[in-house]
Amino acid sequence: MKRPEESVVHGSPAQPTDRPAATPDQLPAVDRLLRAPSVQALTTAHGHTLIAAEARALLADLRQQARAGMLAADDVALERLASTLERRVEQRLAPRLRAVINLTGTVIHTNLGRALLPDAALAQVQALMASPNNLEYDLATGGRGDRDSLIEALLCELTGAEAATVVNNNAAAVLLTLAALAARKEVIVSRGELVEIGGAFRMPDVMKSASARLVEVGTTNRTHPQDYERAITARTALLMKVHASNYAVQGFTAAASEAELAPIARTHGLPLVTDLGSGALIDMTAWGLPAEPTPRQMLAAGCDVVSFSGDKLLGGPQAGLIVGRKDLIARIRKHPLKRALRLSKLPLAALEATLRLYLRPERLAQELPTLRLLTRPLADIEATAHALRPIVQTALAPRFGVEVVALHGQIGSGSLPVERLPSAGLAMAPAEKRGAGRALQELATALRELPRPVIGRIQDERLLLDVRCLEDAAAFSNQIGLLRLSNKRKQLPI
Numbered sequence: 001m002k003r004p005e006e007s008v009v010h011g012s013p014a015q016p017t018d019r020p021a022a023t024p025d026q027l028p029a030v031d032r033l034l035r036a037p038s039v040q041a042l043t044t045a046h047g048h049t050l051i052a053a054e055a056r057a058l059l060a061d062l063r064q065q066a067r068a069g070m071l072a073a074d075d076v077a078l079e080r081l082a083s084t085l086e087r088r089v090e091q092r093l094a095p096r097l098r099a100v101i102n103l104t105g106t107v108i109h110t111n112l113g114r115a116l117l118p119d120a121a122l123a124q125v126q127a128l129m130a131s132p133n134n135l136e137y138d139l140a141t142g143g144r145g146d147r148d149s150l151i152e153a154l155l156c157e158l159t160g161a162e163a164a165t166v167v168n169n170n171a172a173a174v175l176l177t178l179a180a181l182a183a184r185k186e187v188i189v190s191r192g193e194l195v196e197i198g199g200a201f202r203m204p205d206v207m208k209s210a211s212a213r214l215v216e217v218g219t220t221n222r223t224h225p226q227d228y229e230r231a232i233t234a235r236t237a238l239l240m241k242v243h244a245s246n247y248a249v250q251g252f253t254a255a256a257s258e259a260e261l262a263p264i265a266r267t268h269g270l271p272l273v274t275d276l277g278s279g280a281l282i283d284m285t286a287w288g289l290p291a292e293p294t295p296r297q298m299l300a301a302g303c304d305v306v307s308f309s310g311d312k313l314l315g316g317p318q319a320g321l322i323v324g325r326k327d328l329i330a331r332i333r334k335h336p337l338k339r340a341l342r343l344s345k346l347p348l349a350a351l352e353a354t355l356r357l358y359l360r361p362e363r364l365a366q367e368l369p370t371l372r373l374l375t376r377p378l379a380d381i382e383a384t385a386h387a388l389r390p391i392v393q394t395a396l397a398p399r400f401g402v403e404v405v406a407l408h409g410q411i412g413s414g415s416l417p418v419e420r421l422p423s424a425g426l427a428m429a430p431a432e433k434r435g436a437g438r439a440l441q442e443l444a445t446a447l448r449e450l451p452r453p454v455i456g457r458i459q460d461e462r463l464l465l466d467v468r469c470l471e472d473a474a475a476f477s478n479q480i481g482l483l484r485l486s487n488k489r490k491q492l493p494i
């Protein structure tokens with residue numbers, strides 16, 4: 001079994017031992033193992049149930065290894081078994097959801113948990129979750145309160161909306177909005193915006209789940225305002241725009257903007273709904289970042305309802321925010337699905353604290369990790385890369401050469417997919433051309449197997465570590481110090 005505190009890259013794990021082999025009957029009975037002093041200490045710490053179950057499972061595994069001739073005689077010594085058991089128990093109790101080091105170059109990485117929570121949000125979660133709170137209790141009247149009311153005014157202030165409500169994520173926000181405003185009616189959407197966000201979230205399927213009928217207009221690359229207008233019938237519930245988050249239509253293209261559609265919607269008495277996806281709350285260009293439409297701009301352009309995520313550019317917890325016209329938000333809030341999709345107190349506490357940071361925009365780039373990482377000066381990123389290079393080179397010599405390189409990262413989570421963030425990092429290239437592909441895979445695996453896994457990317461026969469998101473260089477160096485690479489070259493298959 002591999003020690004959890006180090007990661008080893010060499011040979012395959014279970015191989016017939018060249019030391020004297022143990023036979024199954026050399027293994028102790030469970031009771032004898034449980035009576036060993038160090039195992040008794042484990043039982044005192046964790047209780048009999050877990051330790052006895054793990055001891056039985058360990059002995060069963062070893063018995064099988066012994067039968068296959070894969071267990072060395074010195075592995076069955078009682079103290080050796082006790083320490084193996086201890087590691088097994090530690091692993092059993094260790095959470096599977098773990099902190100990793102994101103060196104992919106993608107700041108808001110959906111597979112790596114998206115936005116990092118600001119300290120203020122962490123503090124609020126810590127302070128509130130072990131205590132009763134006024135989640136649905138009105139402190140002014142002593143009567144029943146509404147969880148939305150805790151952040152509605154703040155959201156309205158930050159977006160210019162009349163009303164706001166929150167649910168579990170933006171997918172839920174879109175589903176609920178359509179279910180409340182368009183069930184058994186028609187929704188007009190451009191063909192170019194029938195997007196799949198990832199996994200099972202495809203716009204046409206979401207429509208179906210909400211019992212809304214999709215009416216596609218225009219073509220994949222070009223849709224005009226008249227296309228929407230011509231499709232309006234007595235069965236139309238609303239006009240819908242979907243922000244093209246994770247792809248770009250380039251070349252001969254045309255899309256009807258919210259500002260162009262708003263008068264059409266108003267003339268026909270229909271709501272205009274926009275799914276903004278990322279939804280930066282502030283103008284990103286103020287920080288030198290690419291422009292991203294804000295909910296405030298969308299509402300000012302005439303949208304009636306705007307939905308967006310809490311854990312993308314907003315930089316908070318997973319949440320779906322719906323802002324817009326008072327009567328429409330009221331209908332959305334009254335729909336039975338709202339109860340099923342509502343935000344729990346844990347992300348609500350984090351969301352409120354995150355939103356309050358926006359009241360102090362001058363401090364935002366410091367206090368909101370997402371914005372801090374996106375605006376991190378290139379010179380700072382390069383300095384981190386240069387400081388780490390010798391440490392990584394020492395750990396990887398002689399199998400890999402390590403150099404500092406210029407890189408291009410991404411914002412991530414579907415934001416601005418064609419924009420690139422100039423960045424810097426380390427490139428690790430195998431010293432030998434032969435077996436280079438496998439050497440890189442081994443290195444990537446070893447980095448993932450560290451106690452705090454390090455996640456990079458393989459590109460052009462090199463493993464790249466983009467250090468934009470590495471603010472704690474010491475934590476990374478510590479992990480690299482635990483990396484163990486074999487100098488042995490593996491035998492090539494015959």
Ligand SMILES: *Cc1c(COP(=O)(O)O)cnc(C)c1O
Nearest residue numbers: 169170171197245277278309414
């Ligand atoms: C990300 C995204 C969604 C889904 O939002 P979640 O918060 O991940 O549920 C929906 N629509 C668009 C346009 C998106 O970019």
